Amino acid sequence: MSQLNPKTTHKEFGGLSGVLLITFGLPTLLIVFHQLINENYQTNLIADFDLDKILTFKRPLLEIVTDGKIWTFYLIWFVSLAILDVTLPGYYKNGVELRDGSKLNYLINGISIVSFLVILLASRFIITDGQLPELRFLYSNVLEFTIISILFSFIFSIFVYIYSFIPLIKPNKFNTKERILAAGGNTGNTIYDWFIGRELNPRIGPLDIKLFCELRPGMLLWLLLNISALHHQWLELGYVTDSMILINMLQAIYVFDGVLNEDGCLTMMDITTDGFGFMLCFGDLSLVPFSYSIQSRYLSLNNVELGLPLSIFILGLGVVGFYIFKASNNEKSNFRQGKLPNLKYIKTERGTNLLVDSWWKVSQHPNYFGDWIYSLTWCLSTGFANPINYYYSIYFGALLLHRQKRDELKCQEKYGKDWEKYEKEVPYKIVPYIY
Known part of the structure; x- marks a missing residue:
């Protein structure tokens, strides 16, 4: 070997x-x-x-x-x-x-x-x-x-x-x-x-x-x-x-x-x-x-005219999703670079830190949640006549679930008991209070 x-x-x-x-x-x-x-x-x-x-x-x-x-x-x-x-x-x-x-x-x-x-x-x-x-x-x-x-x-x-x-x-x-x-x-x-x-x-x-x-x-x-x-x-x-x-x-x-x-x-x-x-x-x-x-x-x-109210709603939903996605990713990146020492974390036996504060307190993958919300706006932009247009949001949701499971298995093996402590601090995987 x-x-x-x-x-x-x-x-x-x-x-x-x-x-x-x-x-x-x-x-x-x-x-x-x-x-x-x-x-x-x-x-x-x-x-x-x-x-x-x-x-x-x-x-x-x-x-x-x-x-x-x-x-x-x-x-x-x-x-x-x-x-x-x-x-x-x-x-x-x-x-x-x-x-x-x-x-x-x-x-x-x-x-x-x-x-x-x-x-x-x-x-x-x-x-x-x-x-x-x-x-x-x-x-x-x-x-x-x-x-x-x-x-x-x-x-x-x-x-x-x-x-x-x-x-x-x-x-x-x-x-x-x-x-x-x-x-x-x-x-x-x-x-x-x-x-x-x-x-x-x-x-x-x-x-x-x-x-x-x-x-x-x-x-x-x-x-x-x-x-x-x-x-x-x-x-x-x-x-x-x-x-x-x-x-x-x-x-x-x-x-x-x-x-x-x-x-x-x-x-x-x-x-x-x-x-x-x-x-x-x-x-x-x-x-x-x-x-x-x-x-x-x-x-x-297919010439789909959404109208101003629906366009504003979809755009607003996109802003919310993109903000969650970017804000959570940036926060973790800054934490890893030592720029946010005030945030709460779990010190692992491996010497690394698991963030359990702010965005990363509400779920283990808040960035996935924001990313999925943003993907949904693409589908909503086409109306509701053809379900094929909603393929991406369905596929992306399944992909994110699969990634979360892979990441979870890897972290369980990598951190052991420290990961059990982390899961008690942050019980929700992706969607706060739901999953």
């Missing part, structure tokens, strides 16, 4: 059978979502259910899979962002301490990335007199880009899995050339480890693959898909509905917050604990952009 990389004994998602179900089930679901909300199928899902339309594609699948133009556009997008990620100016910050005692150094340059893209988009808008053919091409080929991103996720995650077996150039502190593997992705089963992610922090030169995929290609493509839907509506109607403005604004704030505050991701479970395998690769590159943007696509095909 490796001193640096102990063998994984616990398998998540029900083991290999669950992993296979997710591997093929979620990509299929993503394509079904497109088939339920497109120019040929855009009415009430329940009242006008039509299986033939769901199973009918505008082009043969083989033709889509081998479409060189779509592949070229997607690869240019991915590679260009990777180049910008390692070349645009920013500042450096260390991540958490790894098992070998080292800390990875990250270039934090989200502001530069966003500024570059905003300038580029604005320039194209002026040059093309508002026509923006690139956005029109993206909007017209959402299914094609969805399928290509899924295939790319398979290919890229296979590459990263193979890459995890290549020895390091320089020895680590254990005087071996082993890479640091994810605690959950070292079972020895090829398919399971490929899905969960074998290596914890795969890097190609200065490019940290996991953080890059977390915040760049998928998140920014989600933003472009929303803008392309708004642009399509503007070209078709000559104006933009209040619902389309609201969904674009609410989701843009979320995207910009993630990209511009990327240093906050360095302590998230995705970066510190999970390996980078198909699960994260597909989630980042396919699931995020093409499922999170279904509300804006729906609104581009």
